[in-house]
Amino acid sequence: MFGQYDIPVNVETGGCAIRVTEHDGAFLYHREAGGETTQKWILADQCRLLVNPVEPVNRPNELTQLLLIEFEKPVLVEPKGKKTVFLTFPVEVGVFVSKTGEGGDEGMIEVIDGFTLAGQKLTLYGDPDNGQICRYWMSGVFPSMPGTDPRREGVMEIEISSGTDKWAEVTRTVLSAPHMKLYFSDRLVSMKARMTITGEKSAETAFTDQPVEEGMQKSVELYRVRKMAVLSTAFTMEHGL
Amino acid sequence: MILEKVIYNDVTLLDLMIAAGILLAAVLAARILSLVVKKQLRDKVKDDSLKLVARIIHYGVMLTAFISVLPLLGFSLSGLLVAGGITGLVIGFAGQKIGSNLLSGIILMVERPVKIGQQVGIGGTEGYVEDVNILSTIIRTYRGHFVRVPNEKVFTESITNYVANVARRFDYTVGIRYSDDAEKAIEVTMAVIDDFPLALKHPAPRVFVDNLGDNSVNLAVWVWTPSTEWFEARMHLLWKIKKGIEAAGIQVPFPQRVVWFADKAKPSNRDEK
Numbered sequence: 001m002f003g004q005y006d007i008p009v010n011v012e013t014g015g016c017a018i019r020v021t022e023h024d025g026a027f028l029y030h031r032e033a034g035g036e037t038t039q040k041w042i043l044a045d046q047c048r049l050l051v052n053p054v055e056p057v058n059r060p061n062e063l064t065q066l067l068l069i070e071f072e073k074p075v076l077v078e079p080k081g082k083k084t085v086f087l088t089f090p091v092e093v094g095v096f097v098s099k100t101g102e103g104g105d106e107g108m109i110e111v112i113d114g115f116t117l118a119g120q121k122l123t124l125y126g127d128p129d130n131g132q133i134c135r136y137w138m139s140g141v142f143p144s145m146p147g148t149d150p151r152r153e154g155v156m157e158i159e160i161s162s163g164t165d166k167w168a169e170v171t172r173t174v175l176s177a178p179h180m181k182l183y184f185s186d187r188l189v190s191m192k193a194r195m196t197i198t199g200e201k202s203a204e205t206a207f208t209d210q211p212v213e214e215g216m217q218k219s220v221e222l223y224r225v226r227k228m229a230v231l232s233t234a235f236t237m238e239h240g241l
Numbered sequence: 242m243i244l245e246k247v248i249y250n251d252v253t254l255l256d257l258m259i260a261a262g263i264l265l266a267a268v269l270a271a272r273i274l275s276l277v278v279k280k281q282l283r284d285k286v287k288d289d290s291l292k293l294v295a296r297i298i299h300y301g302v303m304l305t306a307f308i309s310v311l312p313l314l315g316f317s318l319s320g321l322l323v324a325g326g327i328t329g330l331v332i333g334f335a336g337q338k339i340g341s342n343l344l345s346g347i348i349l350m351v352e353r354p355v356k357i358g359q360q361v362g363i364g365g366t367e368g369y370v371e372d373v374n375i376l377s378t379i380i381r382t383y384r385g386h387f388v389r390v391p392n393e394k395v396f397t398e399s400i401t402n403y404v405a406n407v408a409r410r411f412d413y414t415v416g417i418r419y420s421d422d423a424e425k426a427i428e429v430t431m432a433v434i435d436d437f438p439l440a441l442k443h444p445a446p447r448v449f450v451d452n453l454g455d456n457s458v459n460l461a462v463w464v465w466t467p468s469t470e471w472f473e474a475r476m477h478l479l480w481k482i483k484k485g486i487e488a489a490g491i492q493v494p495f496p497q498r499v500v501w502f503a504d505k506a507k508p509s510n511r512d513e514k
Binding site: 059060061063070120121122123124125128129130131132133136 | 405406407408409435438439440441442443444465467469470
């Protein structure tokens with residue numbers, strides 16, 4: 001499903017159908033996925049369709065830039081310890097149109113659609129008066145890379161380290177979408193992250209701009225396409241681990 | 242000495258120089274004070290209101306300085322004070338509400354309990370804040386009515402801000418028949434809520450038997466949602482719950498009465514299907 005397509009195009013795979021058909025010089029974009037149908041006209045002479053995984057925080061509504069992954073089982077981290085484990089995360093699909101022909105370049109990419117085949121849920125991180133709304137996901141903690149359906153779930157390689165002198169129990173991690181670096185291949189969608197425990201109830205999360213295995217392609221960054229400023233390089237979890 | 246030379250009446254050159262110095266200092270003080278107020282309130286108050294406040298402060302300082310130098314210039318203030326006192330009394334009575342609204346407006350602009358676009362309830366008026374001015378706050382009710390609320394009322398009444406916090410809870414009461422399995426109804430309702438994206442995972446929703454009513458067993462349903470989406474969630478979730486429990490064979494009963502006839506002796510069975 002992920003990749004670049006010259007239009008007209010017809011992509012159907014596991015519960016999702018994307019079609020772009022030509023009608024008298026105009027292109028009709030049609031998408032069916034997750035029980036939803038979307039149609040849009042594309043008025044362009046020459047363009048290409050890009051289907052990429054994007055930062056999974058846009059559904060059900062664009063209410064948050066944060067993804068909270070809750071661990072099925074708590075993780076105990078030794079003092080000053082560092083370990084790498086694997087989590088899953090929900091995949092959201094972004095559909096972009098890219099102008100080709102004369103003057104076509106990466107700067108001419110525009111997002112036209114977004115959807116997900118994964119479950120959608122929101123949660124609150126912190127208290128109702130000063131907390132933050134996050135996209136919610138429950139994940140197992142795996143010592144090695146788990147198998148996933150890349151249309152629904154991605155794999156996150158996360159290095160959890162502790163900067164404290166005490167054992168730390170971690171039940172969740174909160175990640176910021178503007179910092180995410182997604183990579184994809186035919187069989188896998190991935191991110192590489194790190195979580196540094198800085199206190200009893202605080203930690204910092206950040207991303208590494210690398211795929212988890214060779215041969216993966218970097219995904220279009222939605223926040224860059226939308227020209228949204230990213231002011232910091234890490235997110236600080238302040239409302240508990 | 243030249244400074245003691247009388248210019249007119251008993252006013253000396255020294256008096257004139259002191260008066261000029263005071264007025265010059267007042268001009269500087271008024272300017273500095275206006276700039277400080279503008280800088281402090283720039284992010285909290287609109288431009289036109291800020292200019293008005295700065296202008297009031299500027300002219301207030303100038304007027305005070307002018308009145309204070311009048312004795313130095315040979316003018317008696319006693320008559321002025323009497324006239325001013327009477328005038329002040331009249332203006333005070335007539336303008337007390339305006340003054341109260343103005344002062345309330347300034348405090349509200351600093352305190353900012355409400356912001357433009359937020360859903361609020363002020364003294365029985367509910368709606369969206371359209372504008373916050375120096376004398377009044379404009380609210381657009383849910384029916385689209387324009388309501389101007391004087392800031393004195395905004396300041397003294399309780400303000401309910403429905404979106405000041407990131408999350409809020411809404412509640413339903415769902416009645417089921419006495420013959421239905423309440424535990425199953427709770428399980429089904431929780432599953433429907435869990436499947437609903439706008440119902441927050443944490444704080445966790447709660448469903449429990451709240452009371453045994455005249456016509457039904459009443460379940461309380463508590464759901465947390467993002468404050469900006471609460472109405473959207475509230476609109477859609479109740480019907481989903483109803484459809485969910487009905488699909489599980491549980492009914493929401495109509496109001497009903499059980500009638501026992503004394504001469505028939507045998508009571509009717511409440512568990513009849």
